[in-house]
Amino acid sequence: MKSRSLFNYIYAIYSLYELRYGKVLLNNYGYSPTEITKENALQLQFYTELMKAGEVSQTDALNICEVGCGQGHGGIYLLNNILSDKCQFTGLEGSDVAFLYCKFKHRKQKNARFILNRQGVPSPDNYFDVFISLETGIPRDDEQLKEIYRSLKPSGAFIFYETYDMAHDSEPDAQLKNAGFNIVKKTNVTANILGSMVEDNGRKLKYLSKLWFLPKKTQTYLGNYWGMVDSKKFEIYSNNHRNGFIYVITKPAV
Ligand SMILES: C[S@@+](CC[C@H](N)C(=O)[O-])C[C@H]1O[C@@H](n2cnc3c(N)ncnc32)[C@H](O)[C@@H]1O
Numbered sequence: 001m002k003s004r005s006l007f008n009y010i011y012a013i014y015s016l017y018e019l020r021y022g023k024v025l026l027n028n029y030g031y032s033p034t035e036i037t038k039e040n041a042l043q044l045q046f047y048t049e050l051m052k053a054g055e056v057s058q059t060d061a062l063n064i065c066e067v068g069c070g071q072g073h074g075g076i077y078l079l080n081n082i083l084s085d086k087c088q089f090t091g092l093e094g095s096d097v098a099f100l101y102c103k104f105k106h107r108k109q110k111n112a113r114f115i116l117n118r119q120g121v122p123s124p125d126n127y128f129d130v131f132i133s134l135e136t137g138i139p140r141d142d143e144q145l146k147e148i149y150r151s152l153k154p155s156g157a158f159i160f161y162e163t164y165d166m167a168h169d170s171e172p173d174a175q176l177k178n179a180g181f182n183i184v185k186k187t188n189v190t191a192n193i194l195g196s197m198v199e200d201n202g203r204k205l206k207y208l209s210k211l212w213f214l215p216k217k218t219q220t221y222l223g224n225y226w227g228m229v230d231s232k233k234f235e236i237y238s239n240n241h242r243n244g245f246i247y248v249i250t251k252p253a254v
Contacts, residue, residue: 004118007095010225011071013211013218015101021210027070028134028161029227029244032195040073042196046161047074049192050132051082053185054159054248061086062129065121067148068136069093069114072102076109087111090128094118121147131158139247140172145179155253161189163237163244172245181249190243197227197234204228 014025023039030042031049038044056062061084066075069091079089089112093099102114115122120143131148138144139162148158158181164172173183204226208219224231236242 004094004096008097010222011095011097011101013214013222014071015097017207017211024071024073025207026073028074029193030196030200031189031192032199033192042200044074044077045196046134047078047132048082049189049246050134050159050161051078053187053246054130054157056083056130056157056159058082059084060129061088063088063090063127064130064132065090065092065123065128065151067092067121067131067133067138067144069098069102070095071098072106072112072114074134076106076112079109079111085111089113090115090123092117092121119143121151123151125150126153127151129153129156131156131160133158133160133162135161135163135244137162139176140169142175142179145176145181149180149251152251154251157184157248157250159246159248161244161246163242166240166243176247176249180251182252183247183249185246185248187246188243189246190237190240193227193244194234194237197237198229200226201229 018024026040026043028043028046031046032042034041034045036044064087069075070093072091075089075091079087091102091114093102093114093116096116099114099116106112128151131152139160176183208223211219224233227233
């Protein structure tokens with residue numbers, strides 16, 4: 001995974017923010033447009049889009065796993081708003097700070113469990129109906145792909161969002177096929193991500209102003225990490241150097 005200490009630092013800031021201002025922060029760029037009216041609407045919309053892309057049943061008792069669940073807010077949103085309450089959610093997370101947060105914050109959510117995990121998938125073979133992930137880098141990692149394949153039920157789906165460097169990452173599809181998956185859907189959602197970055201910029205400016213006590217360097221880092229409109233990150237998405245895709249890939253039926 002990307003630097004574990006970096007994610008620990010980011011989640012420590014998010015936890016501090018929540019403690020001080022009573023608001024949670026999600027850790028994805030968001031997806032525009034949305035009709036959700038809650039706080040973090042665009043970020044929650046991203047989770048909804050994964051469900052839509054994979055045509056995930058809203059009535060079946062699914063065993064669903066998010067790899068890189070962060071502070072778990074997206075998974076809990078799905079359980080309580082989109083999916084059947086017969087579903088079981090497993091959140092795997094590599095950041096110790098985010099994992100401890102999940103264990104405490106979502107302790108009353110009976111159909112969710114969280115596991116501190118950085119490599120592989122701690123489950124039996126053919127166990128999960130659906131895997132999801134949001135910009136974790138896991139779909140580029142052969143070992144992780146092998147593990148997801150192993151622990152998915154036949155016909156099960158891995159639905160993810162990942163960004164690619166359009167000049168250098170030329171073979172993401174080949175990597176997924178080599179791991180044994182069928183590519184069912186691949187949608188370029190760069191415009192939706194850019195839309196969210198623009199729409200959410202004012203809110204992020206407010207966050208930064210409330211995080212005035214952080215070193216200037218950290219504030220600049222966060223602005224870029226969040227893809228604020230004057231950041232390098234925003235620029236590379238705008239000029240098409242980087243594109244974001246939602247993939248739906250499945251393990252073949254036996
Ligand atoms: C972009 S954040 C998304 C977090 C969350 N899904 C959200 O939307 O708020 C990516 C997350 O994946 C986690 N991660 C990256 N690689 C991982 C791995 N190999 N195993 C577990 N977690 C991982 C990071 O710690 C981070 O929390």
